Amino acid sequence: MYETTYHRAGSVEEAVKLMGEADGGKFVAGGQTLIPTMKQRLAAPDSLIDLRHIADLKGISVDGANVRIGAGTTHYDVANSADLKAVCPGLCSLASHIGDPQVRHMGTIGGSISNNDPAADYPSAMLALGATIHTSKRDIAADDFFTGMFETALDEDEIVTAVSFTAPDACAYSKFPNPASRYAMAGVFVAKGGNGVRVGVTGAGNDGVYRWSDAEAALSSDFSAGALDGLSVDAGDMMEDLHGTADYRANLVKVMAKRAVASAG
Amino acid sequence: MSKVELTVNGRAVSAEVEDRTLLSQFLRETLNMTGTHVGCDTSQCGACVVHVDGKAVKSCTMLAAQASGSEVTTIEGLAAGGALHPVQAAFKEHHGLQCGFCTPGMIMSAVDMINRYGGKLDEKTVRAELEGNICRCTGYHNIVKSILAAAEEMSGAAKVAAE
Ligand SMILES: Cc1cc2nc3c(=O)[nH]c(=O)nc-3n(C[C@H](O)[C@H](O)[C@H](O)COP(=O)(O)OP(=O)(O)OC[C@H]3O[C@@H](n4cnc5c(N)ncnc54)[C@H](O)[C@@H]3O)c2cc1C
Ligand code: FES
Ligand code: FES
Numbered sequence: 001m002y003e004t005t006y007h008r009a010g011s012v013e014e015a016v017k018l019m020g021e022a023d024g025g026k027f028v029a030g031g032q033t034l035i036p037t038m039k040q041r042l043a044a045p046d047s048l049i050d051l052r053h054i055a056d057l058k059g060i061s062v063d064g065a066n067v068r069i070g071a072g073t074t075h076y077d078v079a080n081s082a083d084l085k086a087v088c089p090g091l092c093s094l095a096s097h098i099g100d101p102q103v104r105h106m107g108t109i110g111g112s113i114s115n116n117d118p119a120a121d122y123p124s125a126m127l128a129l130g131a132t133i134h135t136s137k138r139d140i141a142a143d144d145f146f147t148g149m150f151e152t153a154l155d156e157d158e159i160v161t162a163v164s165f166t167a168p169d170a171c172a173y174s175k176f177p178n179p180a181s182r183y184a185m186a187g188v189f190v191a192k193g194g195n196g197v198r199v200g201v202t203g204a205g206n207d208g209v210y211r212w213s214d215a216e217a218a219l220s221s222d223f224s225a226g227a228l229d230g231l232s233v234d235a236g237d238m239m240e241d242l243h244g245t246a247d248y249r250a251n252l253v254k255v256m257a258k259r260a261v262a263s264a265g
Numbered sequence: 266m267s268k269v270e271l272t273v274n275g276r277a278v279s280a281e282v283e284d285r286t287l288l289s290q291f292l293r294e295t296l297n298m299t300g301t302h303v304g305c306d307t308s309q310c311g312a313c314v315v316h317v318d319g320k321a322v323k324s325c326t327m328l329a330a331q332a333s334g335s336e337v338t339t340i341e342g343l344a345a346g347g348a349l350h351p352v353q354a355a356f357k358e359h360h361g362l363q364c365g366f367c368t369p370g371m372i373m374s375a376v377d378m379i380n381r382y383g384g385k386l387d388e389k390t391v392r393a394e395l396e397g398n399i400c401r402c403t404g405y406h407n408i409v410k411s412i413l414a415a416a417e418e419m420s421g422a423a424k425v426a427a428e
Contacts, residue, residue, distance in 0.1 A: 006328060099397065103323075105321060
């Protein structure tokens with residue numbers, strides 16, 4: 001790891017200010033992506049601004065169907081929130097399968113969506129739930145937030161403060177984990193609610209997370225796994241790497257979508 | 266440089282270190298506590314697991330400066346007054362280690378999972394919970410056996426204490 005200077009922010013305002021004073025700084029939340037990346041010297045921020053001690057960024061509030069999750073909430077806390085489980089169990093299940101227990105104790109939802117790894121789990125849920133991403137500057141619809149592999153609409157000095165959404169009537173996530181890394185080879189989040197059926201796909205697309213609109217249309221008229229039988233996924237839109245070919249991923253997307261629909265019921 | 270202040274196994278420690286110092290490095294090289302192992306140094310193997318404020322984390326994936334102000338428990342902090350912790354004793358009894366390299370992390374993860382699940386651990390849960398701990402020797406069978414035995418003993422002891 002190259003040298004860096006560590007700063008601990010006590011508030012969102014202070015973190016933004018520290019970022020303004022830094023010359024190529026980065027925010028660090030759980031550090032479960034950024035620290036390994038710095039150790040590989042793929043990132044070399046001159047300053048690290050730690051968000052983990054900002055109390056305002058933490059916690060989950062559920063008011064009827066309105067859900068708000070602070071950006072600094074760990075995967076572990078999302079997985080184990082009884083309030084959230086009561087209205088949106090699919091998201092708890094998703095969080096409980098991220099990485100391993102140690103990663104879940106540190107990693108945060110804000111860090112995961114800001115990083116927008118093409119194989120990360122949360123981005124698919126944010127798209128399918130039609131979530132709003134709240135930042136230190138504005139509110140951004142999930143559809144406008146994820147702009148490509150490792151790309152988001154965030155400015156350098158912009159902090160995700162929370163995500164919010166209306167709990168769907170039914171939802172589920174199904175992931176085919178890479179057997180070594182546990183990141184998604186294909187992960188599909190299906191949600192059925194006030195804004196129809198939405199399907200978010202991660203791990204597979206060659207431009208990062210996306211919505212599968214054909215599946216959304218088919219499921220809107222018939223919310224059953226069988227409704228997807230006639231659909232096919234274009235392998236030309238899929239990632240291809242040593243873990244799997246594009247054809248393999250195209251097939252996985254459909255299989256995961258069917259499993260998600262079946263378990264959403 | 267950062268001033269890092271921690272409580273490690275109940276003892277207050279403080280040192281000035283480079284900001285980029287990992288918690289694993291701080292424990293091993295600054296405090297000379299080499300019980301915490303570094304296997305992969307890439308967040309995969311779990312040999313470096315310690316507890317920070319009661320939660321199991323990979324100490325190679327956290328800066329010492331990030332942990333400053335926290336309570337840290339390492340493998341050296343488990344045995345009380347020379348008597349092995351029940352999880353350590355179970356690993357010994359059930360042959361839960363061969364070369365021993367992964368063992369500090371395995372045991373710290375095991376204690377964490379028993380704390381969270383109490384007596385409700387079953388084999389499937391233990392195996393899923395060991396996702397972040399890699400062992401090149403044992404094939405895991407005896408590690409799982411050791412953890413289940415320790416969990417049973419610890420919940421039995423808790424029941425006796427509560428009665
Ligand atoms: C062994 C291992 C296995 C993993 N497996 C999975 C998996 O199966 N699925 C999965 O989805 N992920 C997985 N991850 C990644 C994990 O979920 C990370 O926690 C997550 O990607 C990043 O969250 P973080 O809080 O650790 O962010 P950090 O690493 O602290 O930051 C990541 C990036 O986001 C930025 N950032 C952080 N917080 C904010 C904020 N509030 N506002 C703006 N920018 C911010 C940082 O500047 C940085 O660029 C794994 C990680 C490891 C080490
Ligand atoms: S040394 Fe930390 S996970 Fe391997
Ligand atoms: S006992 Fe040798 S690595 Fe586990």
